[in-house]
Amino acid sequence: MRFSKMFIPTLREVPADAEAVSHKLMLRAGYVRQLAAGLYIFLPLGWRALDKINAILKEEMDAIGSQEISMPILHPAEVWQQTGRWNAIGDEMFRLKDRTGREMCLGMTHEEIMTWLASREIRSYRDLPQIWYQIQTKLRDEARPKSGVLRTREFIMKDSYSFDADEESLEKNYQLHANAYHKIFSRCGLKFYQVESDPGMMGGAVSHEFMAPSPAGEDEVALCDKCGYAANVELAKSIPSKIKTEDWEFEEVHTPDKRTVQEVSNFLKIKPEYFVKSILVIADQTPVLALMRGDQELHEKKLTKIIGSHRPAQKTEVKEILGVEAGFIGPMNQKIRIIADSCLKEGVYISGANKQHYHAKGIKPEKDFKAEWHDIHLAKNGDKCSRCGAELRIERCIEIGNIFKLGTKYSVPLKAIFLDEKGEEKPIIMGSYGIGPARIAAAAIEQNNDKDGIIWPKSIAPFDVEILPLNMNDSKTVEVAERLYKDLREKGIEVLLDDRDERAGVKFKDADLIGIPTQIILGEKNLKEGFVEIKDRRTKEAVKVGVEEVVDRVSV
RNA sequence: CGGGGCGUAGCGCAGCCUGGUAGCGCGCCUGCCUUGGGAGCAGGAUGCCGGAGGUUCGAAUCCUCUCGCCCCGACCA
Known part of the structure; x- marks a missing residue:
């Protein structure tokens, strides 16, 4: 893409109502704009980054045999009434009526609808197991949207659901998801932990969260570096420091x-x-x-x-x-x-x-x-691990994904029943698994930035390379820029060419801000000697490379 | 939902206390000039001062109500 033709509205100053680093940078670098509280527009760069993340999600979901489908966002109330969540969930659910007065809601998650589908279509143990997923919009009337794209009222979620005949099979699908999630977050360049968590209103007995450490996060996790114990503080067990027993008389x-x-x-x-x-x-x-x-x-x-x-x-x-x-x-x-x-x-x-x-x-x-x-105390820094006695540390994190064993919480009320080998009716055993792509993007920025802007992990950057021809009035510069632009793209590399007639300083500032991992800098003097610079956004290290070598030296 | 803060040009802000009809920086437009880290000069455009009501000869400014946004907390499949 040519910078001059792409809508990249960068900002010199930070909008006053942004607090989180990722929020500030997403606004400044022209990735998102806010429509209203908790409602965000993804601009071309932002959407490209999300696309990259979603592509990784799809690959890893497909790899565990999960099948992509698409469900409506608008749901009839009856399905939610059958599981009791129509009443259990309060103002967080957007509710409305259609023209005939029928009660409807906007989907905040899809256990009900997925189970509804399973109840109609799955008859036999031979139909199991199944994993279905979608990457689709969810709506929640959050009490307090915050931190830019981290907590919004409308957001995209990758949600998958497993359907099994028994607990062992569920355990298998649960582990498949856990492994897939490790691959996904690693591929996205995130530092993260898998921690024990409270299933909350999702029901079920077992759940884990995937947590990306960042001060912008809303959760705290307790971590033991010695035995690997990791849990959300909402259920983390810990042993407070011992005290001396005094010999006071009453x-x-x-x-x-x-x-x-x-x-x-x-x-x-x-x-x-x-x-x-x-x-x-x-x-x-x-x-x-x-x-x-x-x-x-x-x-x-x-x-x-x-x-x-x-x-x-x-x-x-x-x-x-x-x-x-x-x-x-x-x-x-x-x-x-x-x-x-x-x-x-x-x-x-x-x-x-x-x-x-x-x-x-x-x-x-x-x-x-x-x-x-x-144990009813809040685990805190310096408490001892309840498993091994080593010191725990508490870290603030962004929840980027979660996995739940649901059991039969939804299949029983929605009558998602199958016949087993003996011809007996059994409720389907379910699991549900979520990932927030926008949170991955925000967490990646939170974990990878410097004073100049975003430093994207290569895997999810909106472009692989940005070419900076510093003087667009120099014909040699333009000629080389165009040639590299063409050659790199032919090699399958995604290139952003800053062809604007701006001064060098502006181009450098914008390039650092939007955070494309590799910059190719075309300066007049270097070009006269047949060189260009390849500069790493993260380290700021630049190497002089002969013009003819550039295409070979740039890897994705 | 409780507590706090803020709404004035696209962005960042001043003006408000002490009422007199709107200002600065950046950005934007035109021209010249400049081209290795957000250049310079000259000219120009842009505001229902969040909205409604009230007080007043007169309101961005004072009063009442209302809407919106942000932060802390509660809540959060």
Whole structure:
């Protein structure tokens, strides 16, 4: 392509409402434009990059026997009603009515429709296994679209679905996908981790996420470099640092108006890890007391798995239920259900004394209070790995893909049944697998950029090579540029020729910004001696090469 | 949905407090000049000051409502 004919609206200044690096660079380099919150237009360069990513997705999907199909984006409500998700999902689903008043929605994912298809067409174990996939638009009315293309209300997704006769076969398809995903993300030049994750509303028991480390990400993962344990912090197990067991005897300490752990800690000059933090929550009308060590954070999702959905108690409720003001509550002599974090099992602690302006020192777990012990704290840097004891590290990541074992969650309600060898009816065992191509692009930029702009991994760059004829008024320059442009393309290399009548500086700046991996620089002086420069965008290293050698020296 | 911030030219911003009819830089257009890191000179175009209502002789500026966008949090197949 010729730069002069291609729509590449680069920006000198950063639009004010971009925060994430990838967002800023995608806007500045002319890859995307924003239509409204969470709605993005992909411009020619951006679309080419996505095409590259999608081509890789297709190759790797085809390689595991997954078959590409295309499903409607507009769905009738009934199918979603049958699985219960019509009601389970709230405002995140775009809903509408057709002209006859029939309720419809815009697809946010396709488990229902895929299963619907399977239910009509798959009869026998002989029809299994199947893997179907599509690369297609999804719509979700996100509460908070953010970070450019990373969280949007409309986005393209590669979603595949496996249909199996039994668990072993599902396991096989699950591993096929996991392996394919490793290949895909590696080929896209990303640094990534496969981590254990919470299946959430997708249902099913097992799921993994593929996470690309980046400060722009929304998730945190806990990683053990020694044994390889890797999990999203929403379920990561960890062992907080051990503390010394003090030989305090039980006593009540006057702590006037000192309520928070920090306040009491400062007042008594005792570190927060010697405190028990008591948090009252209300789960379905029933009060539950959650106990944390003073230096730990409660992880809501972990608690939800144990007691179901809940909310924090209001101040008046605390007084009503426990008979003492928030800030002075403790676990002793409580009649209500108590969930305590496992790390509190050992040690001697301080907590509220259940008495206004008093805290109790010398509390011994199991002796002074009973509780159900669970890991309900948020894993943090420096915690120990629950498997091998080595130190964990927490890294912020972008979720670029996920894989779920769904089991029969969708096949049962949608009656996707097959007859096995014995003629018995069985529900199809399913899995679902997603990848966000735009997130791959954004993550690639997040992981590969410098002060001058994007540095695309070769595999997903919108072009392989950019030719920079520095002076378009020099006939020799133009002649060589045109010849290289033609020869390289004939060799199957995708070339962007900056044929604009711009000064050298502008061309250099734009080339670095849009990030094509290889630049071929044609300067007058070099050309007179028969040389051009081949410059690597990433290292900025340039080599002088004879004009006739260029085509052979440029590899894809 | 809760908290915060911002809407003035294509982009980045000033002006608003203290009301008097719109400004800067970049970009854009024309010409000259220049061609190895966002050149220079000369000339030019561009605004419902997000929208609606109100106060006032007069509103970008003050007041009320509303819409939009961004950030933090909640939420997130």
